Amino acid sequence: MTDGPQQTSGLVRLVAVGDVFLNRDNPAESFVHVGELLKAGDITFGNSEGTYAVNQTPDAHMMAAIIASPDNINALAQTGFDVMSVANNHINDWGRAGMQSSVERLRRKGIQPVGYGRNLDKAFAPVHVTSDGKRVAFVAASMIGSWNAAATADGDGVAMLEIETEYHDLHRQPGSPPHVRSRPTGAAAARVARSFEAAKKDADFVVASFHWGVHCFPASLAEYEGILARLAIDHGADVVLGHHQHILKGVDFHKGKPILHGLGNFAFDLVDIEKIASPAAVRETIEIYGEYGIFSREGYSTVPFHEESRMTVVAHVGLRAGHDPVVELTPCMINTKGQPVPIPASDEAAFARFLAYVKRIHWLADLDSDIRQNGDLISMRPGPRHAGR
Numbered sequence: 040m041t042d043g044p045q046q047t048s049g050l051v052r053l054v055a056v057g058d059v060f061l062n063r064d065n066p067a068e069s070f071v072h073v074g075e076l077l078k079a080g081d082i083t084f085g086n087s088e089g090t091y092a093v094n095q096t097p098d099a100h101m102m103a104a105i106i107a108s109p110d111n112i113n114a115l116a117q118t119g120f121d122v123m124s125v126a127n128n129h130i131n132d133w134g135r136a137g138m139q140s141s142v143e144r145l146r147r148k149g150i151q152p153v154g155y156g157r158n159l160d161k162a163f164a165p166v167h168v169t170s171d172g173k174r175v176a177f178v179a180a181s182m183i184g185s186w187n188a189a190a191t192a193d194g195d196g197v198a199m200l201e202i203e204t205e206y207h208d209l210h211r212q213p214g215s216p217p218h219v220r221s222r223p224t225g226a227a228a229a230r231v232a233r234s235f236e237a238a239k240k241d242a243d244f245v246v247a248s249f250h251w252g253v254h255c256f257p258a259s260l261a262e263y264e265g266i267l268a269r270l271a272i273d274h275g276a277d278v279v280l281g282h283h284q285h286i287l288k289g290v291d292f293h294k295g296k297p298i299l300h301g302l303g304n305f306a307f308d309l310v311d312i313e314k315i316a317s318p319a320a321v322r323e324t325i326e327i328y329g330e331y332g333i334f335s336r337e338g339y340s341t342v343p344f345h346e347e348s349r350m351t352v353v354a355h356v357g358l359r360a361g362h363d364p365v366v367e368l369t370p371c372m373i374n375t376k377g378q379p380v381p382i383p384a385s386d387e388a389a390f391a392r393f394l395a396y397v398k399r400i401h402w403l404a405d406l407d408s409d410i411r412q413n414g415d416l417i418s419m420r421p422g423p424r425h426a427g428r
Contacts, residue, residue: 051170051244053356054080056379057282057302059115059123060089062107062310063341063377066114069306072380076353076369078119081170084177086250086282087115087123087130087152088307092140095133100185103316104132105309109144116148121168122177124248126154126197127283128184138188139195153248154179154198155190162190162198163230165238165245175358176242178234178276181250182263183283200227202263221263223270231267232274239275244358247276252301254284255328257347258403260300265291268298278356278364286331286348287397289406292421295363300404303351304344305379309333312343341377349373350396353381355416367416370394384415393417 054077061069070077077083089105091112097104115123123145131138138155145152156162165176180198181188190196201224209218223231238245249268252261268279272293279298281288288301312335313321324332331345342349349372357365370393371379382389394417398410407422 049171049173049359051173051175051358052079052081053084053175053246053278053358054082055084055280055299055302055354055356056305057086057351058088058285058304058307059085059120060087060105060107060129060307060309061111061114062089062105062308066111067117068376069114069308069378070118072378073353073371074118076381080119080355082121082168082175083119084122084124084246084248084280085115085120085305086127086248086302087125087141087145088127088282089129090131090133090137090141091144092133092137095137095140097133098131098185098187100187101129101132102320103312105129105315106133106137107308109140112144112148112150115145116150120150122151122153122166124154124179124250124282125152126162126179126181126199126248127250128181128188130155130197131185131188135195138197151177153177154181155196156198157190157195159190159192159198162196163234165234165242167242173243173358173360174241176238176245177248178238178245179248179250180231183250200230200267202227219262221261222266223263228270231270235271235274235276243360244277245275247271247279249279249281250283251281252284252288255286255324255331255333255345255348256284257286257331258289258400260288260404264300265298269293272296272298277358280354285333285344287350287352287400289397289401289404290366290408290419291406292408292425295421295425297356297364297366297419299354299366302354304342304348304373305351306377308341308377309343310341338375339377342373347396350393351379352417353379366419367413368397368419369416370397381415384412
């Protein structure tokens with residue numbers, strides 16, 4: 040977190056990225072191309088998608104349990120991460136002991152884990168970072184993964200929200216893909232309202248972190264995402280940061296507040312997927328998602344994802360009292376070494392391809408956002424349908 044003369048009075052510059060998990064001999068090399076961008080934020084956020092521990096037993100419910108040396112957290116701290124969500128489906132890959140190890144070691148290195156607590160209320164409680172006199176609260180929750188990880192009334196764990204899913208034969212054609220409806224349960228909606236109202240009382244700005252959505256598929260959003268995001272904003276959130284899907288999703292707005300549905304992969308080392316995941320799990324991703332499934336790709340030993348899943352962003356969110364947040368994205372491409380690399384505007388062809396892809400996924404998801412190039416950045420604003428809302 041920066042301070043002093045580098046800051047603009049009253050403005051908090053939040054930098055946010057998606058899934059981060061460092062599993063390599065030299066973890067600091069993951070950020071060689073983006074380190075300055077991450078350190079430029081007053082507050083830097085990422086999703087800590089994995090377990091940092093030793094000598095633990097994997098959770099039998101996980102299809103792929105990922106683990107790396109706790110020493111790798113040093114690189115996260117050195118790169119400037121201030122807050123990282125641990126409310127996700129991989130923090131419990133190696134059981135309660137692995138989860139507790141990851142959370143405690145993040146704290147020791149000065150990174151605040153959010154979305155975990157010694158009981159249910161503590162798991163949903165905010166963590167705070169102060170920047171230029173402004174207090175920023177982060178609240179995190181997951182809708183994905185094993186409920187073995189969930190905090191209870193008297194037991195530690197992560198903040199989990201329950202989602203109801205219904206499947207309908209929309210076309211009255213037996214055997215065809217169903218139309219899927221999803222919404223938070225009444226208890227989940229009440230928890231979101233209560234948590235964000237409480238966070239807003241003690242903060243200038245509130246940031247929501249949600250681990251949600253449908254992974255692998257481009258563009259598509261689960262119905263409950265919009266419901267939860269709007270509920271969080273209605274009760275105090277200023278920005279919603281989404282992750283889990285391992286592919287970029289669109290940016291929406293509600294009451295002028297941004298909803299970044301999916302920040303995508305960032306520095307996410309998934310080594311030897313066929314060894315750590317069951318064959319059935321790998322086949323299932325291919326059967327369901329086809330070419331977007333998760334399987335080894337030639338030349339990308341740590342990134343077993345479709346080419347579109349190697350497109351990612353550094354999100355820059357400007358927070359200022361009395362103003363709607365300002366959102367700009369630095370487009371990046373993950374290279375063969377698993378490193379995110381910014382795409383400068385001077386690389387006109389690559390930048391144009393990225394911008395076109397961003398516009399396409401917004402069109403496919405029917406999101407009304409005004410998307411424009413601004414130098415080396417992509418500017419995101421509410422589109423015309425949001426006017427007057």
